[in-house]
Amino acid sequence: MKIWVEIDEERLAGNFAALQRVVAGGSGETASETALLAVVKANAYGHGIGACAPVLARAGAEWLGVTDAEEGAAVRAALAAAGIARARQPRILVMSGMMGLASEAELVVAEGLTAVVWDEGHLQLLAAAARRVGAAERVPVHLEIDTGMARQGVACGAGLERVLAGFAARPELRLDGVFTHFASTEVAHAAQTHEQQRRFEGAMAQVRAARAGTPAWVHVGNSSYIDNGAEPGAVAWVRGLAAEMRARSMVRAGLGLYGYLLPIEGASGDDALVRLQVRPVMAWKTRVIGLREVEAGATVGYNGTFVAERGMRLALLPVGYADGMRRELSGSNARAGGWVMVRGQRAVIVGRVSMNLTVVDVSAIGGVAVGDEVVLLGDGVTAEEHALLAGTIAYEIVCGVRVG
Numbered sequence: 001m002k003i004w005v006e007i008d009e010e011r012l013a014g015n016f017a018a019l020q021r022v023v024a025g026g027s028g029e030t031a032s033e034t035a036l037l038a039v040v041k042a043n044a045y046g047h048g049i050g051a052c053a054p055v056l057a058r059a060g061a062e063w064l065g066v067t068d069a070e071e072g073a074a075v076r077a078a079l080a081a082a083g084i085a086r087a088r089q090p091r092i093l094v095m096s097g098m099m100g101l102a103s104e105a106e107l108v109v110a111e112g113l114t115a116v117v118w119d120e121g122h123l124q125l126l127a128a129a130a131r132r133v134g135a136a137e138r139v140p141v142h143l144e145i146d147t148g149m150a151r152q153g154v155a156c157g158a159g160l161e162r163v164l165a166g167f168a169a170r171p172e173l174r175l176d177g178v179f180t181h182f183a184s185t186e187v188a189h190a191a192q193t194h195e196q197q198r199r200f201e202g203a204m205a206q207v208r209a210a211r212a213g214t215p216a217w218v219h220v221g222n223s224s225y226i227d228n229g230a231e232p233g234a235v236a237w238v239r240g241l242a243a244e245m246r247a248r249s250m251v252r253a254g255l256g257l258y259g260y261l262l263p264i265e266g267a268s269g270d271d272a273l274v275r276l277q278v279r280p281v282m283a284w285k286t287r288v289i290g291l292r293e294v295e296a297g298a299t300v301g302y303n304g305t306f307v308a309e310r311g312m313r314l315a316l317l318p319v320g321y322a323d324g325m326r327r328e329l330s331g332s333n334a335r336a337g338g339w340v341m342v343r344g345q346r347a348v349i350v351g352r353v354s355m356n357l358t359v360v361d362v363s364a365i366g367g368v369a370v371g372d373e374v375v376l377l378g379d380g381v382t383a384e385e386h387a388l389l390a391g392t393i394a395y396e397i398v399c400g401v402r403v404g
């Protein structure tokens with residue numbers, strides 16, 4: 001293997017526990033406590049569901065969140081392969097919308113997944129699939145309410161009224177959960193979050209009045225929602241809302257599980273910031289495949305954007321932008337680029353990162369040899385640092401890592 005990922009299982013379980021502690025909100029184990037849904041969508045944010053889903057299940061996750069039904073089936077298989085029997089597996093929420101295929105709805109029913117729905121078409125598809133598969137029980141679904149992202153979910157008001165009536169007409173389905181997603185949780189005192197909360201409260205009142213069934217779960221939020229100390233009552237708010245419906249509350253988290261968090265924007269010294277203690281889970285690695293000495297004046301890589309100012313020792317790495325090594329990490333004489341870790345020391349990238357190759361300066365690192373392990377992401381170099389150089393967020397960096 002020329003490039004690979006190592007997952008620190010202890011850190012993953014530790015991060016889950018750190019998030020869970022804030023969310024649980026109470027010391028005793030009671031049914032009213034808030035659960036933490038562990039988001040493993042997009043192949044566990046690039047970390048690999050095969051490695052991560054079993055760890056999270058063993059750490060006590062009652063729910064996992066996946067992108068689509070196929071990924072849900074893959075998570076079921078990964079859990080079974082890890083020796084976790086079906087009856088002891090977490091529930092799985094299929095978080096992205098349905099594509100409208102009968103086969104997809106059948107997979108949801110057959111694998112015991114919980115689909116996210118918000119319109120009549122979704123209800124029709126799932127009810128038909130339940131009949132065809134011959135589901136023994138009513139198929140549980142979670143209804144998403146759009147409170148201000150205009151992405152997924154049904155709008156509050158008349159639209160919600162219609163969907164709720166759709167449940168009443170379909171004995172094949174059970175309204176198991178109601179939820180929404182907030183757009184600005186990493187902003188301190190965000191007016192948008194407060195507005196979304198008010199809309200969600202209104203939607204909950206509609207759900208209660210409609211008698212479309214009593215949901216067992218009410219959930220919101222993401223890692224920043226938990227981490228944002230400027231909103232210390234955020235988790236208590238959803239707990240209260242769920243209690244009014246005799247439902248359990250839940251908060252969803254992805255990025256924090258993998259050891260990253262967004263900075264909270266606009267937080268002041270007065271905000272009792274929670275600032276969770278989480279640690280990066282992924283180490284992304286490769287090996288040195290070549291070494292060369294160059295003299296002053298040598299140009300490195302495409303367009304000669306780096307010119308050696310003195311004699312240098314360069315190491316060649318078999319990784320490039322096709323593998324997720326961002327081209328913005330390129331280093332020229334005018335602009336320092338990114339770095340990798342070789343023998344525990346920084347080796348800066350010189351010249352342009354190309355499709356499958358990157359050159360780093362190992363002049364100051366003694367004893368480097370072909371075959372030496374190189375840390376692309378891990379101790380000494382974080383996804384946040386890559387994100388800063390690439391003008392993006394840590395989410396995109398970890399999701400972009402490809403191995404093999």
Ligand SMILES: *Cc1c(COP(=O)(O)O)cnc(C)c1O
Pocket residue numbers: 039041095181221222223224252253254255256
């Ligand atoms: C991805 C996602 C999350 C997790 O968000 P993080 O910021 O990674 O914690 C939560 N809820 C929904 C609906 C999502 O799509």
